[in-house]
Amino acid sequence: MPIRFDRLRLRAGRWLRWGRRVLAVGLLVTAALLATAEPVPSARDAEPTVTVLTASRDLPPGHVLAAADLAPAAWPHRLLSPSALDQDDNPIGRVLAAAVQRGEPITDLRLLGPGLVDSLGPTHRAVPVRLTDAGVSVLLRPGDRIDLYAVDNGIAAAAEIVTGELVAGNALVVGIPRAADQVVPEGAIVVVAVPLHAVAALVAAAYSRSLAATLAPP
Secondary structure, three states: OHHHHHHHHHHHHHHHHHHHHHHHHHHHHHHHHHHHOOOOOOHHHOOOEEEEEEEOOOEOOOOEOOHHHEEEEEEEHHHOOOOEOEOOOOOOOOEEOOOEOOOOEOEHHHEOOHHHHHOOOOOEEEEEEEEOOHHHHHHOOOOOEEEEEEEOOOOOOHHHHHOOEEEEEEEEEEEOOOHHHOOOOOOEEEEEEEEHHHHHHHHHHHHHOEEEEEEEOO
16 A cells, blocks of 8 residues: 555656646746737827718718718828818818718818819919800819810800810819809809910910810719
8 A cells, every 4th residue: 555655646746747847838838929929009009099070971072061971080190181170170061072982081172162272283273264055064063074175156066066176174173153153144154173284275265265065084
């Protein structure tokens, strides 16, 4: 019996030493994994955000903003556009010059007004022109692209429009005055943005010939 007891004690000692070695190896592996793992950011280390106004749904160009179209959302400060609107801004009633997707921040450059004109930069100009067919302006919205053709005064036949002189291609519609603001006896005023090199020809055609517009792809 004493011999068996000594054997059991010897085996127990071996198992104990082996368990200590396994535990030590496990601790070393765990320490190595913790050293190489990326730290979990705390609330204090989280990326700073700014509350901005975003579109609550997909909005088309020419849409008049309403309260239901806007949703405040936290936006990463490093990704924020300087022209993004925040909760202190009130864009309700303003017209979109370009489409805005759901969840996208509303920026001043997407709205019809001084911000849009300022965004044209030195290479473009906003030019008011009169379209001979006033009914065409009803089909247009800010953000549309149109081709402007000059035809001889008094000629409005479809064949003449097709063979007319293209004076401004792919012009961006940036404004359409209300009917009450139309001060010309006939036609309709539309404000378009065109490259600087096309301004002279467009202005000359607007004062000496009739202008017709065709819708261009966006």
